[in-house]
Amino acid sequence: MKFLIDDLPIIFPYDRIYPEQYMYMCDLKRTLDATGHCVLEMPSGTGKTVSLLSLIVSYQQFYPTKRKLIYCSRTVPEIEKALAELKRLIEYRIKYAENEESAAKERNFMGLGLTSRKNLCIHPDEKKGNVVDARCRDLTNSANCEKGRANPGSTELCDWHENLGKLEPGSLIPAGIWTLADVLEYGREKGICPYFAVRRMMPFVDIIIYSFHYLLDPKVADQVSKEFSKDAIVVFDEAHNIDNVCIESLSIDITRPMLDSAVRSVTKLGEKIEEIKTTDAAKLQDEYSKLVEGLQEGLSEENDEDSFMANPVLPDDLLNEAIPGNIRKAEHFVAFLKRFVEYLKTRMRVLHVVAETPLSFLQHLKDITYIERRPLRFCADRLQSLVRTLEVSRLDEYSALQKVASFATLVSTYEKGFLLILEPFETDNATVPNPVFHFTCLDPSLAIKPVFERFSSVVITSGTISPLDMYPKMLQFTPVVQETYPMTLTRNAFLPLVITRGSDQVAISSRFEVRNDPAVVRNFGSILVEYSKIVPDGIVAFFPSYLYMESIVAAWNDMGILNEVWKNKLIFVETPDANETSIALENYRRACDNGRGAVLLSVARGKVSEGIDFDHNYGRAVIMFGVPYQYTESRILKARLEYLRDAYRIRESEFLGFDAMRNAAQCVGRVLRGKTDWGLMVFADKRFARADKRAKLPRWINQYITETSSNLSTDMAITLSKLFMRTISQNPNENQTGISLWTIGDIKKAQEKQKALGLEQRQQDRDTGGIDDGYDDGGIEDQMLIDLDV
């Protein structure tokens, strides 16, 4: 369908539109026009991505400015889905283009997705994460390429990468929309490297889709995202966990094995320097003189293939300074690194927990080793320069050293918003020390700050991002639009139920004190058993943590509860291994498609809960066992809570509650796609009955929790669920069109109404204005004066 928002013609790739989608687009356009940031919450499954893309593509194609879109999502499946959505949209636009000219314009539209070397590698050799990466760098770095090209056969080269060089830059991939699978296919067909093809095509694309990290993690962002212009539109979809991604990208853990490995790497670098000194001393001299001039020049000719690591901090001005003298010479720098690693090793010998600020750490460091703050800040860049000069191969072996260097740079750059925590023991009752040095970022706004500063429009959106004001507070920005949309439904497509007690009236809760109580475990189990009896196809159950899930699965098996479930459905469980879980998921879907039905047990904020959808028959019921609170005994969490309280006045309990509820909402929200889809949402914990908890759920879920369904026992919930399923399985007789489904006519009606409202508003303004301008009679009319009996 095609319609106008203000003067902008929108092409929407369906015949109908949900009212929410229309409203969402209007607000999005308002944000783009105002070149500001926004926070938008739209109910899960009401086609957020398609509305977003449809509006932005229309916007890009209509206005001559051609603002680029950087679309960030959380996971690779979600990236692939967004790409598929985009592909479908562009196909639709080509099909319904008014004339050949505009069709050609649509055909020239280019959208790509980017992910890691590993995911996009078609080299038949290695297939394991780190190794692919390092091997790829070995094969494709410029020194190696030069050598190989000058003297074929002297070193091994990557054919796919070489083939790219033969093509004209800018037309490595024809225009159009390419999903990750498409790019891989194309690469195989043409014999070119998909990863570098996408990387090199990035300046030419209209839309790039990749994960949050590529924009938020400075180590990655510096490499892949620095070329985007200021007017680009940035979208963070599924952004409810964005604060965690921000924090993660600036936090580092250091363990003793890592330090040992770092020592080995430093020694190796030292040997290499000695070797080069005898063979090619000029090289080192050359590097030295470059470093005197300053880092910026030193790194300017760097290209994608050579980057070993980037500076983990973003401030650009830092890079223009000259490298301090005491680490300019290669052998000095190696000695410097050695000293620093040794220092960290001695710190690890302490057998009690230490928490300190970066400043106190630096002070202590200086007292003991005389290492100053300034050279420490350049540690990461200096290492990068050295590695390149020495033409080191097998870079994966240097990853520990790289981490230590990043740590050095970060700790010496930021004074506020970070904390160092040394934990000598893994758990409280462990006796064998296994020290971990946590360098933890407490302030999510630090990582996202450059994004807000650099790009004029940043859109933060998700299905579950309530309460809305939390995000601007935590991420320190001012949105121009902040909106949440209710879900318009002609009939209740989902039924949220809060089960607070079992059929035997024992209260159920995942509270730490009672969660392993046999009565609670059994009652949780009987919820699963009862639902497996009555719900068709798929049931997804979420637990608050891996630890709890693993222990409860074992307990259920021993209590014979799972045997009851086996009678009705197959059982799949999330495992620690991602690929293994993927296979289980695939089988789960097959079982749902086949009608056998299955139960999937997984963990809230775990791998499955992010980015896997359980729409239609893949999830007719979600059961949330317990409230997914974070582990409050964690020192890192405690530090973060303290920081939030002191810096932003967010109370601990408020944040914990908010965090638990957004994850719960995220889990249950995954069952819906479209308004004919239906599902049960079961919250099994007595704490969900509390009004303050429920208030933190997104409005579109909360509005359908009735008073009766907010405090149920298992048997009552089963009765309600049966009733719900009986009604929902009827053919919907009433027409949804006009209420929860708009045709083009309904849009026009809404727009006219809007206009009329606007006019009225203006009229009113003018009316009141007229009076104000006139003589002030103190609100007493003439007639009143006449009537007044004096």
Add this chain to the structure above:
Amino acid sequence: MQTTICTAKASYKKAPGLLELTNTHLQWTQDGKKTPAVRVPHAEAFSLFCSKDGAPQVRLKIGLVGDDAGHNFTFSSPQPISITEREKFKKEMTMIISRNRSASELAPKLALSTPPPAAPVSAPAPTASDPKALPARIATHRAASVASERRAATPVLTGIDPVSDFRLRKKVLVSDPELAALHRELVISGQISEAEFWDGREHLLLAQAAFENQKKGKSGQLVDPRPETVEGGEIKIRITPQLVHDIFDEYPVVAKAYNDNVPSKLSEEEFWKRYFQSKLFNAHRASIRSSATQHVVREDSIFDKYLEKEDDGLEPRRQVTGDIDVFVNLGATLEDHGQTGNDKDVTMQAGRQRGALPLIRKFNEHSEKLLNSALGENSSKRRRVDMKEYEYSQVDLDDLHDPEASNGIVLEMQDRQRYFEGRTNAPEETAEKLDLKSMILESKANLFNWESKLNQLKIERKSGDAALLSMTQNVAARLDVRTKKNDIPEGLFRQMTTCQTAANEFLRQYWLSTYPPTDVQTVVAATSAQRGAKAAKMIGYLIRTREKVDAIIRTAQAAGFDPNRIEVAMKPLLDSVNWALTSYQNRTNPRV
């Protein structure tokens, strides 16, 4: 070369023919044909049933291995001869079958410690509860009804032979007690025939047949032989061939051990005894509970060889290969960017509960195995073919498509040409008769001055009020009834219900016979004469309804209960009976 042991004239599926028993096969040839239509090797015969002595038809049923329905033969010679013929077949077949049985029961059947008196492995003794044993009974029963009725047989579902049809009917009755009561009331008491009873209820039979024909998959439960404790503190595990099969299926390693060691090193009994005491068995039980008993378990030189390392690492021992569907690929997300951030806290580190991991993996594997057994290996390859469609199906919101815009599914039919020819001929003639012009004029005239007419239209207030009033009264009356206690004596009440249901059934039968037949599923469509006769019979029953009600009222009076209330309660029934009676009268002699 085949030698014939005995022969007899017998009909099969109502066709006359010759039944022969040779030294290898039991075969039946239809009269006038050369090749036998039924040919059962001896080895396949599994059970044998005969009709009762004295039954009007002499029948023999052979049940086959894996097919309880089997074959049904009716000896068509005159009575005394056919019975002797049957006896001869019976004798021979019994021998063959017992030979077959003993062969199939060779499967291992023993128990740990003390070999128990092995539970009878699916003893096919024809007991009353066994549906297979029923043909004899039904034969007599139906014979009676057939004799008294003109309709040749009960409504037979297409493609189902009478025996299994009977079985279906029985199942339906067993599962629905109310229907069974009605059946007892009417059919067994002889008021209406079996055929009439089921007439119009074929859907129940069809549903039952569909339910039975549905291919059942394997049960999902894990193989977990639970030991029972007998007195003296000994533990006993009962081994059935089924359990052995399940264990071999679930744990191929046990099958391997069995092949390697039985009977060369261990006897069958020894093998199971040691298996259930071995570490291997405890590993297979894969439960936290078993780890507690681990140190009690003795070393076993044979079984410990087959013990695999526990699969409790973070990565599974069995590495996955092949592509993973991109929309559920969690690994790709993991590889999408380098590891960042602090480690997860203890509760969020997957796999810390080491003991649970083998269990979890076992669940996933077991589920996958079950799926594969039903669906074949993962069909991901096939899906790849239409990647684009698959991609779109993952993001499509189907309710946003205009339903009218879709083209629908083209109906493919044979001889479409002919179908349309046949159709278009008839309506064309009628269409020509319609005069469009006059129709338009007429409707125009009708519509003339519609506005003023509409204005004049007044809805009488009184009737609206009256309707509302009557509705209120109705509701009030219902409420009244609800609030009042049901104080009709129980015996009387039961009488009333029986009378009611019986009369309802007669009514149903009556109306069924008066309306044109719609059901296509009955093979035997009754002729109109038969239907007329049936209607007359039903009316005969219905006329008596009045007497029955009167009888109940009299009983009520005798019991000192207000007869008016019974009258009121039975009134709707009597009304509908009267309605049926009048309609019958009108039909039979319209002039009156």
